[in-house]
Amino acid sequence: MNLTLKVWRQKNANDPGRFETYRARDIIADMSFLEMLDVVNEELIGKGEEPIAFDSDCREGICGTCSLVINGVAHGGQKATTACQLHMRHFNDGDTITIEPWRARSFPVVKDLIVDRVAFDRIIQAGGFVSVRTGGVPDANAIPIPKPDAELAMDAAQCIGCGACVAACKNASAMLFVAAKVSHLGLLPQGKVEKDRRVLNMVKAMDEAGFGNCTITGSCEAVCPKQISLDFIARMNRDYAVALLKRK
Numbered sequence: 001m002n003l004t005l006k007v008w009r010q011k012n013a014n015d016p017g018r019f020e021t022y023r024a025r026d027i028i029a030d031m032s033f034l035e036m037l038d039v040v041n042e043e044l045i046g047k048g049e050e051p052i053a054f055d056s057d058c059r060e061g062i063c064g065t066c067s068l069v070i071n072g073v074a075h076g077g078q079k080a081t082t083a084c085q086l087h088m089r090h091f092n093d094g095d096t097i098t099i100e101p102w103r104a105r106s107f108p109v110v111k112d113l114i115v116d117r118v119a120f121d122r123i124i125q126a127g128g129f130v131s132v133r134t135g136g137v138p139d140a141n142a143i144p145i146p147k148p149d150a151e152l153a154m155d156a157a158q159c160i161g162c163g164a165c166v167a168a169c170k171n172a173s174a175m176l177f178v179a180a181k182v183s184h185l186g187l188l189p190q191g192k193v194e195k196d197r198r199v200l201n202m203v204k205a206m207d208e209a210g211f212g213n214c215t216i217t218g219s220c221e222a223v224c225p226k227q228i229s230l231d232f233i234a235r236m237n238r239d240y241a242v243a244l245l246k247r248k
C-alpha cells in the first residue's frame with residue numbers, strides 16, 4: 001500500500017504546531033500502525049530529516065503508552081484495539097490518514113505526537129496504596145472474595161492508563177480512568193479498608209490536574225481499548241458521595 005499521512009508536528013509545548021504531509025510507501029497489510037510509522041521514520045532519517053516523535057513501549061496493547069488520534073478517533077476506531085495493535089489491513093491503498101496527539105489541557109504536548117500524562121501518575125499516587133499491615137504473602141484462597149466482586153474488580157483492573165478516554169471526551173474528563181482505578185481497588189477486601197480516603201483523594205487529584213467534568217456522553221467508553229464500562233463512573237460517584245457523608 002502507498003498512503004498519504006497528515007501528521008501533527010510540534011517542536012515543544014510552546015510551538016504552535018502544524019500538519020505536515022508525508023508519503024508512506026510499500027506498506028504491508030500485516031504491519032501494525034506503529035510499524036508503518038517506523039518505516040516512514042527510517043525514510044526521514046535516511047534523508048537527514050527529523051523523525052516523527054511518538055510514544056510506544058509494549059506494542060502488545062498492555063502498557064497504555066501509545067497515544068495517537070487516527071482520523072479523528074483516539075486509537076483509530078477499531079473496537080477494543082490500541083494504536084499499537086491496529087493493523088494496516090484496516091486501511092486501503094491510496095488512503096489519506098490524519099495522525100494527531102491526544103488533545104487535552106491536562107496532557108500538554110511534549111513533542112509531535114507525544115503528550116505528558118504525568119497527571120495520571122499524580123492521581124494514582126493520591127490514592128493507590130494500602131497502608132495497613134498486610135503481613136506475609138497469604139495463600140491465594142486465604143481471603144474469600146465473592147466471584148462477582150472478583151470479576152468486577154478484574155474488569156476495572158484492565159484499564160491500562162492510556163488516556164484515550166480523556167482525548168475522546170469533549171470535556172477532557174478523566175472520570176472513566178479514575179473510576180476504573182477506584183473500583184479495581186475498592187471492590188476487593190484488601191483495598192476496602194481505605195476505600196473512602198482513596199476515592200476522596202483521587203477525585204481531588206483529578207480536579208487539581210484540570211480534567212473536566214463528566215456529562216455522560218459515553219465517548220470515553222466508545223474509544224476505550226479495554227472496554228471499561230461507564231457503570232464504573234456511577235459506582236465511583238456513589239462511593240464518593242458515601243465517603244463525603246461519612247467524613248461530615
Ligand code: SF4
Nearest residue numbers: 159160162163165224
Ligand atoms: S479507562 Fe480505557 S481509555 Fe481510559 S485510560 Fe483506562 S484503558 Fe485507557
Ligand code: FES
Nearest residue numbers: 059063064066084
Ligand atoms: S505500546 Fe503498549 S499499549 Fe500500545
